[in-house]
Amino acid sequence: MSRKHCCSSAAILVALSLAPVPVAAMTAGGLLANGDFALPLDSGWTASNRDLVGYHALAPMEDGGVQVRKVQCGYARLSQEVAVEDVALAFSARLKLRASAETPGYYAYGALALEYLGPDGAALADTRYLLLAGDAPVPDGGAHHVIPVPGDTWVDIDTDLAAELRDNLPGVDAGRVSAIRVVLESFGSGTSAC
8 A cells, every 4th residue: 555545533523511510401502612623623623733744634514513634654633622611511512523544554543532630730631532543542441431432323422421431441530630721633544654
């Protein structure tokens, strides 16, 4: 395979919401700014990227939503930090992930991550909805809860964050969570040039 086609990934998101519980109210407004991506991406979101090889794209979609894409080595991300008083919150999203790795030794992933931040801004743990291609290590257990999602299929996520921490990240003191960082990420890596 040509090196320029080694790996690619995309995270496509239609809308997301972070709202106070009760869960039934999670789509009625929320704590995230520009969660439906109707405004320009710099409204509420921080874009970051690293193009070691290849290119990235962060773009709103014509029919609503956003696409975060990375081809070859490096990453593209959209993120937003939300200060929270407690984790009695519901998170919802509709996403589609794509990932391919066509060259041995390379891998790619698309992910939607919820990073639980302590008072000092350091990550205490994360929940990651992930599509992986290739032979990448998957962080799971301890401070990481990885939830595999199918590729190229719309997935609806509805998560009670207090229950997520209690049931899947029991080593995290929910009372220490002072912010949640929502990250939409596309990543590619391999054994040469990156």
